Amino acid sequence: MPARKRVYSGIQPTAVMTIGNYFGAVQNWVRLQDDCECVYCVVDLHALTAPYDPAELRRASREMFVSLLAAGIDPDRTTLYVQSTVPEQTELCWLLAALTSLGDLSRMTQFKEKSGLLKSGPADDDGAFVSAGLLFYPVLQAADILAYRADRVPVGQDQSQHLELSRGIARRFNSRFGRLFPEPETLHTPVTKVLSTADPTRKMSKSLGPRHYIGLFEEEDSIRRKIRSAVTDSGVPPAAGHGDEGDGDGRTASPGIENLLTLLAACGHEADAGRMREDYFAGTLRYVDLKGTTADALVALTTEMRERRADILRRETDLEGRIMAMGERARTMAGETLALARERMGTYPPAV
Ligand code: AMP
Numbered sequence: 001m002p003a004r005k006r007v008y009s010g011i012q013p014t015a016v017m018t019i020g021n022y023f024g025a026v027q028n029w030v031r032l033q034d035d036c037e038c039v040y041c042v043v044d045l046h047a048l049t050a051p052y053d054p055a056e057l058r059r060a061s062r063e064m065f066v067s068l069l070a071a072g073i074d075p076d077r078t079t080l081y082v083q084s085t086v087p088e089q090t091e092l093c094w095l096l097a098a099l100t101s102l103g104d105l106s107r108m109t110q111f112k113e114k115s116g117l118l119k120s121g122p123a124d125d126d127g128a129f130v131s132a133g134l135l136f137y138p139v140l141q142a143a144d145i146l147a148y149r150a151d152r153v154p155v156g157q158d159q160s161q162h163l164e165l166s167r168g169i170a171r172r173f174n175s176r177f178g179r180l181f182p183e184p185e186t187l188h189t190p191v192t193k194v195l196s197t198a199d200p201t202r203k204m205s206k207s208l209g210p211r212h213y214i215g216l217f218e219e220e221d222s223i224r225r226k227i228r229s230a231v232t233d234s235g236v237p238p239a240a241g242h243g244d245e246g247d248g249d250g251r252t253a254s255p256g257i258e259n260l261l262t263l264l265a266a267c268g269h270e271a272d273a274g275r276m277r278e279d280y281f282a283g284t285l286r287y288v289d290l291k292g293t294t295a296d297a298l299v300a301l302t303t304e305m306r307e308r309r310a311d312i313l314r315r316e317t318d319l320e321g322r323i324m325a326m327g328e329r330a331r332t333m334a335g336e337t338l339a340l341a342r343e344r345m346g347t348y349p350p351a352v
């Protein structure tokens with residue numbers, strides 16, 4: 001049997017995981033555990049490149065760690081860790097920086113966007129501050145991936161450019177110092193894009209405010225309320241055959257209806273979603289039924305997650321200790337790669 005592929009991915013720490021994060025990324029991470037050897041990271045060092053509060057960052061990293069476990073990341077099969085607990089990666093980042101072109105870094109779309117964004121911020125002293133960390137962000141990302149010699153990296157489309165850069169760095173290392181790194185493939189899975197139920201023209205996001213997102217661990221009442229008040233459309237379904245774009249049969253419902261159908265299907269109720277979609281175009285769908293079914297499906301899914309989360313918090317009296325222990329595992333893996341990289345590049349190991 002061929003060795004299982006190694007999968008690596010990272011997520012920024014945020015205290016609240018939304019159902020958008022879950023359906024758009026984390027659910028896929030959970031599924032990949034069945035066929036691959038997975039390493040997942042809470043990238044707190046990457047988070048330092050945007051304005052933040054130190055105490056809040058520490059809390060957000062811890063919350064994200066717990067949320068991932070509650071969402072189904074299985075620590076017996078998967079290495080889950082917080083980035084800053086593995087200094088080997090930071091050292092590798094420096095080694096790899098020597099193999100990264102400044103031109104390539106300054107051409108990264110995310111860098112251009114984020115540095116531009118900061119520049120046009122409030123006109124105070126910090127307004128024009130663009131950290132070198134923002135420029136280096138993709139080198140650290142390459143170090144994350146290459147430290148574990150990962151074959152595959154599940155990410156959204158917006159990370160393609162960073163992945164291409166990681167491959168370039170791996171290639172340059174391999175040709176200059178001898179083959180060490182696989183060139184990591186981007187694993188683009190069909191992503192479920194979840195929209196705000198309060199404004200289905202926008203992507204569900206914490207930054208829009210509490211009305212605009214549903215937390216994965218939110219209480220049942222609150223989830224039901226948000227689905228009940230979800231914006232649908234004027235209430236007059238279009239005639240059959242309406243619309244000329246969209247998926248499958250080429251028909252698209254209003255954004256609010258599509259969003260509810262997407263959520264319903266993402267909860268594993270594809271058949272119900274398909275049937276209700278048909279009803280919509282036949283003009284017989286009662287929105288109250290769609291909302292009720294979607295709320296039930298979401299509540300069933302999230303109740304399980306919420307209970308698992310409560311269970312983890314109850315059992316895990318020493319969460320920080322657990323984070324440290326998981327980091328140790330990751331350090332061993334990254335340490336082996338780093339030792340080889342140092343040797344090939346001609347630097348010393350750390351003094352003991
Ligand atoms: P963020 O917290 O925005 O950095 O997102 C973390 C991960 O969740 C990324 O892979 C995003 O693509 C994904 N994600 C966030 N919001 C949504 C959403 N509304 N729909 C689908 N995926 C999302």
Ligand code: TRP
Nearest residue numbers: 008009010011043141144153155
């Ligand atoms: N940059 C990624 C994002 O914003 C997060 C990330 C950091 C990552 N390191 C990674 C993703 C390594 C994949 C692999 O979503």
